[in-house]
Amino acid sequence: MGKLEELKQLQKEIVLINRSAALLQWDLETYLPEEGSEGRAEQISTLSAMVHDRLVSDELYNLLRGLESEKLGDIDAIMVKRLLHDVERERKLPREFVEELSRVSSRAFSSWKKAKENNDFGIFEKDLENIVELKKKEAEYVSYREHPYDALIDEYEEGMTTKKVFDIFEKLKPQLINLIKKIEASPNYNDKDEPLFAEGSFPKEKQFELVKDVSKRIGLDDSVSRVDLAPHPFTISLGSKDVRITTRIVGDSLYSFTSTVHEAGHALYELNLPEKFEFTVLHDAPSLGIHESQSRFWENMIGRGKSFWKFYFEKFKGLTGTNKSFEEFYKAVNKVYPGFIRTEADEVHYCLHIILRFELEKGLLEGSIKVKDLPRIWNEKFKEYFGVDVSKDSEGVLQDIHWSHASFGYFPTYAIGTIYAAQIYEAMKKNVHDAEEQIEKGEFEKIAKWLKENIHKYGRLLLADEIVQKACGEGFNSDNYISYLTQKYSEIYQLS
Amino acid sequence: MGKLEELKQLQKEIVLINRSAALLQWDLETYLPEEGSEGRAEQISTLSAMVHDRLVSDELYNLLRGLESEKLGDIDAIMVKRLLHDVERERKLPREFVEELSRVSSRAFSSWKKAKENNDFGIFEKDLENIVELKKKEAEYVSYREHPYDALIDEYEEGMTTKKVFDIFEKLKPQLINLIKKIEASPNYNDKDEPLFAEGSFPKEKQFELVKDVSKRIGLDDSVSRVDLAPHPFTISLGSKDVRITTRIVGDSLYSFTSTVHEAGHALYELNLPEKFEFTVLHDAPSLGIHESQSRFWENMIGRGKSFWKFYFEKFKGLTGTNKSFEEFYKAVNKVYPGFIRTEADEVHYCLHIILRFELEKGLLEGSIKVKDLPRIWNEKFKEYFGVDVSKDSEGVLQDIHWSHASFGYFPTYAIGTIYAAQIYEAMKKNVHDAEEQIEKGEFEKIAKWLKENIHKYGRLLLADEIVQKACGEGFNSDNYISYLTQKYSEIYQLS
Numbered sequence: 001m002g003k004l005e006e007l008k009q010l011q012k013e014i015v016l017i018n019r020s021a022a023l024l025q026w027d028l029e030t031y032l033p034e035e036g037s038e039g040r041a042e043q044i045s046t047l048s049a050m051v052h053d054r055l056v057s058d059e060l061y062n063l064l065r066g067l068e069s070e071k072l073g074d075i076d077a078i079m080v081k082r083l084l085h086d087v088e089r090e091r092k093l094p095r096e097f098v099e100e101l102s103r104v105s106s107r108a109f110s111s112w113k114k115a116k117e118n119n120d121f122g123i124f125e126k127d128l129e130n131i132v133e134l135k136k137k138e139a140e141y142v143s144y145r146e147h148p149y150d151a152l153i154d155e156y157e158e159g160m161t162t163k164k165v166f167d168i169f170e171k172l173k174p175q176l177i178n179l180i181k182k183i184e185a186s187p188n189y190n191d192k193d194e195p196l197f198a199e200g201s202f203p204k205e206k207q208f209e210l211v212k213d214v215s216k217r218i219g220l221d222d223s224v225s226r227v228d229l230a231p232h233p234f235t236i237s238l239g240s241k242d243v244r245i246t247t248r249i250v251g252d253s254l255y256s257f258t259s260t261v262h263e264a265g266h267a268l269y270e271l272n273l274p275e276k277f278e279f280t281v282l283h284d285a286p287s288l289g290i291h292e293s294q295s296r297f298w299e300n301m302i303g304r305g306k307s308f309w310k311f312y313f314e315k316f317k318g319l320t321g322t323n324k325s326f327e328e329f330y331k332a333v334n335k336v337y338p339g340f341i342r343t344e345a346d347e348v349h350y351c352l353h354i355i356l357r358f359e360l361e362k363g364l365l366e367g368s369i370k371v372k373d374l375p376r377i378w379n380e381k382f383k384e385y386f387g388v389d390v391s392k393d394s395e396g397v398l399q400d401i402h403w404s405h406a407s408f409g410y411f412p413t414y415a416i417g418t419i420y421a422a423q424i425y426e427a428m429k430k431n432v433h434d435a436e437e438q439i440e441k442g443e444f445e446k447i448a449k450w451l452k453e454n455i456h457k458y459g460r461l462l463l464a465d466e467i468v469q470k471a472c473g474e475g476f477n478s479d480n481y482i483s484y485l486t487q488k489y490s491e492i493y494q495l496s
Numbered sequence: 497m498g499k500l501e502e503l504k505q506l507q508k509e510i511v512l513i514n515r516s517a518a519l520l521q522w523d524l525e526t527y528l529p530e531e532g533s534e535g536r537a538e539q540i541s542t543l544s545a546m547v548h549d550r551l552v553s554d555e556l557y558n559l560l561r562g563l564e565s566e567k568l569g570d571i572d573a574i575m576v577k578r579l580l581h582d583v584e585r586e587r588k589l590p591r592e593f594v595e596e597l598s599r600v601s602s603r604a605f606s607s608w609k610k611a612k613e614n615n616d617f618g619i620f621e622k623d624l625e626n627i628v629e630l631k632k633k634e635a636e637y638v639s640y641r642e643h644p645y646d647a648l649i650d651e652y653e654e655g656m657t658t659k660k661v662f663d664i665f666e667k668l669k670p671q672l673i674n675l676i677k678k679i680e681a682s683p684n685y686n687d688k689d690e691p692l693f694a695e696g697s698f699p700k701e702k703q704f705e706l707v708k709d710v711s712k713r714i715g716l717d718d719s720v721s722r723v724d725l726a727p728h729p730f731t732i733s734l735g736s737k738d739v740r741i742t743t744r745i746v747g748d749s750l751y752s753f754t755s756t757v758h759e760a761g762h763a764l765y766e767l768n769l770p771e772k773f774e775f776t777v778l779h780d781a782p783s784l785g786i787h788e789s790q791s792r793f794w795e796n797m798i799g800r801g802k803s804f805w806k807f808y809f810e811k812f813k814g815l816t817g818t819n820k821s822f823e824e825f826y827k828a829v830n831k832v833y834p835g836f837i838r839t840e841a842d843e844v845h846y847c848l849h850i851i852l853r854f855e856l857e858k859g860l861l862e863g864s865i866k867v868k869d870l871p872r873i874w875n876e877k878f879k880e881y882f883g884v885d886v887s888k889d890s891e892g893v894l895q896d897i898h899w900s901h902a903s904f905g906y907f908p909t910y911a912i913g914t915i916y917a918a919q920i921y922e923a924m925k926k927n928v929h930d931a932e933e934q935i936e937k938g939e940f941e942k943i944a945k946w947l948k949e950n951i952h953k954y955g956r957l958l959l960a961d962e963i964v965q966k967a968c969g970e971g972f973n974s975d976n977y978i979s980y981l982t983q984k985y986s987e988i989y990q991l992s
Contacts, residue, residue, distance in 0.1 A: 013542060016538055016539050016542040017542065017543075019535070019539055020516055020517075020520060020539050020542070020543055021516075023519055023520060023523055023539075024516060024519060027519055027523070031722060031724075032738065033718065033719055033720050033721055033722055033737070033738050033740075034718075034719045034720075035719045035720045035737040035738070036720065036734065036735045036737050036738030038737070039515070039734075039735030039736060039737060039738060040735065040738070042512055043512050043515055043516050043519075043735075046509060046512040046513065046516070047513075047516055050546075222529060222530075223529055223530045223531045224529050224530075224531045224532065225529055226527060226529055228527075238532065238535075239532045239535030239536065239539075240535060241529070241531040241532050241534070241535060242528065242529050242531070242532030242535060242536070244529075
């Protein structure tokens with residue numbers, strides 16, 4: 001067996017074990033009987049350890065090193081490069097470090113939960129300090145060119161740097177704040193929190209029906225996908241022809257519907273990854289940001305757009321008996337409101353939530369911000385960007401799970417994805433001339449096809465920014481995003 | 497780490513991988529999107545190969561051999577013995593043989609399916625010949641004392657021999673035929689095939705409701721178990737606190753209900769295995785026969801009993817609006833009829849189906865029966881035992897999947913289980929004095945507790961026959977079974 005063949009076999013085994021572990025996870029979140037969770041955790045960690053052992057093995061490393069200096073075809077050369085990138089990162093972290101991080105973050109997860117429940121940052125503070133110290137250490141182990149935070153971002157967003165993110169965010173921040181001020185000053189601004197549907201008017205089964213309808217329209221065929229209920233919506237790939245999403249039904253709201261549109265965007269990406277790359281590191285998205293661009297594209301640009309609602313309003317009207325007019329409904333779907341919670345944020349506020357977190361993470365890594373000062377700084381920044389006082393830490397600095405999981409550098413990918421989504425939306429509209437007409441008919445095939453041919457088909461062959469460059473004519477740039485928001489919300493709020 | 501500790505760790509890893517593979521299987525049969533099946537097969541075979549590699553490894557074998565000669569506690573000594581039994585069997589089969597058997601049986605499975613569809617044994621004949629030759633070879637590899645078939649039975653029913661099974665079956669066969677003749681001669685015998693419920697009177701949701709009700713009553717609590725729909729009913733253990741069953745809903749029939757009672761019996765066994773044995777070879781039943789005794793116990797002795805229907809008849813009446821009287825209904829549930837299909841057989845005919853197959857398997861292994869003569873011999877025996885002419889092989893020699901899977905020696909475990917079930921039922925009634933009253937109230941806790949303390953609690957510490965000996969005062973014996981049948985059906989058909 002040649003070295004390349006050997007490498008492919010090793011990768012295939014890793015992928016197959018990983019997908020088995022993914023099913024254990026999917027089942028844990030959907031159908032596992034309550035008391036099975038302890039046993040399940042052991043199953044997952046056994047398979048994860050098997051994957052990790054294979055990834056850091058000398059066998060794989062030596063094979064990759066050997067192949068690196070051989071003359072390979074273009075694609076195989078990139079495959080070797082990408083896998084070596086991942087393997088080297090893993091191998092740079094000493095086993096004791098990985099074990100300590102795992103211990104500390106499982107403790108931190110408990111204390112974060114307790115802190116959030118009790119609205120008391122103090123309960124979490126010490127564990128978070130330990131995590132920040134370990135993440136600084138991790139950055140040193142992994143090494144970086146300019147900024148320690150670069151090493152952390154790179155885990156989720158290969159090729160992206162702190163500086164690039166910082167520059168874009170610095171430009172975007174005042175633009176967003178400015179737009180929000182204009183909206184809030186508009187006579188059409190309504191700061192009341194009104195439910196979209198009357199209580200009991202949108203039963204579970206009807207919601208689930210619509211959820212299935214929209215995911216199918218986006219391209220998740222029953223033969224390769226399914227939708228189940230779970231406490232948190234997610235997308236999971238259990239095979240190239242088995243990509244599943246979950247949703248959650250929350251009262252009589254639009255939540256299950258919009259969250260499904262979001263997850264369907266992720267799932268479509270996974271389903272469209274090139275078959276020829278299967279069982280290799282290339283059968284993947286190059287970054288979380290570009291993955292998120294696909295979910296945001298469908299959730300926001302399509303799923304909160306006027307054309308989309310021209311199609312769906314009648315269905316919702318029929319099912320829920322809403323007495324809103326189309327214009328009222330469309331405005332309610334796109335209501336701008338300075339809420340505390342990131343996951344409930346509207347399109348205009350969303351990136352400000354991320355910018356705030358990015359600034360804190362960057363400061364923590366540099367040492368310019370101390371953990372103990374986080375609640376104060378969070379609230380100050382929140383007041384500055386959102387114009388609102390945070391009254392409790394559970395709705396402020398304690399709201400997200402990420403830090404307790406030691407996931408630093410993850411937050412920026414949400415904004416990167418949102419910004420990419422606007423760039424991709426612009427490019428798509430230039431190329432699919434009847435896109436709006438298609439959307440108005442509830443037909444998304446042409447759009448999905450364009451995404452496949454311009455984003456999905458590369459797998460991990462190119463970096464995220466290279467894909468966006470090819471598809472949109474330029475890399476990471478928030479100009480499209482701000483003009484998209486300005487145009488859309490100027491119309492909704494009739495800004496002058 | 498001591499050797500014993502090392503052995504336990506190896507076993508634990510094997511168990512955890514096995515359970516992960518079991519989830520892959522469960523999902524394959526319940527929720528997997530259609531096109532995911534190819535990828536799923538690769539996942540399953542990857543994990544199975546990992547288990548197999550560990551089981552036949554020199555590391556495990558040498559450890560066991562070393563421990564065998566050490567002074568161990570009673571339980572650990574048995575654990576070593578049982579695992580060595582399994583490991584040695586696996587190690588005796590050369591890799592090339594295992595691969596050939598797997599190749600041949602996957603071909604045989606295809607040809608069997610085609611043969612059954614086309615009602616043409618010739619399509620399957622050559623592949624079955626190959627399988628029989630390989631099974632003869634397997635018996636030689638594994639080795640045996642008296643009869644080559646012993647080596648095959650032992651895989652499913654450790655400690656059982658061809659002679660013991662033969663002797664019991666030879667005694668039982670005329671008794672069953674005799675009882676059936678009496679029933680058929682009775683003026684109360686009805687050979688018409690009438691449906692139990694009117695068409696459309698027992699909708700899916702109502703069936704599923706009852707299925708959940710009965711499984712909960714038997715002891716499958718939601719916190720440790722669940723019921724899902726699948727093309728074939730089965731029980732699967734995904735953890736000591738996660739044992740699942742499936743059912744199938746077939747028209748307006750009792751099928752989903754009785755098959756659930758059957759599977760719940762299996763599941764209760766799994767759930768009651770002693771926690772202290774978890775992650776070792778002892779956390780298992782000692783044989784398929786004793787496992788089947790538990791499903792048969794609940795399905796037949798309890799679930800087709802008069803007391804049981806005293807409780808459930810009213811529920812069914814309310815739900816389905818049947819106009820049958822209790823007596824009519826109870827008789828219909830226990831209708832005796834010489835059907836061709838084993839899986840649809842009544843209690844009286846069931847073991848005759850097995851005896852027929854056992855005689856054929858034994859003859860094939862001895863060489864006294866040739867594969868090409870199977871259809872003829874099947875039909876002759878069927879006429880002799882059932883009094884009916886088999887009109888087509890798809891309802892005769894081709895009806896079961898087992899031979900195409902190379903599962904020889906498996907069939908007898910169904911009858912062994914049925915016979916054990918009658919012995920266990922007798923013993924239970926002697927000890928749980930108000931058993932019938934409990935059943936009439938739909939309360940099964942006392943009975944389940946007795947089973948736990950007399951059957952389930954041993955795990956694989958004792959052999960099946962040793963457990964039955966302890967619980968019932970004697971080992972494998974069909975006397976209880978025949979007297980149970982005689983009494984029950986004499987009453988139903990008012991035999992003199």
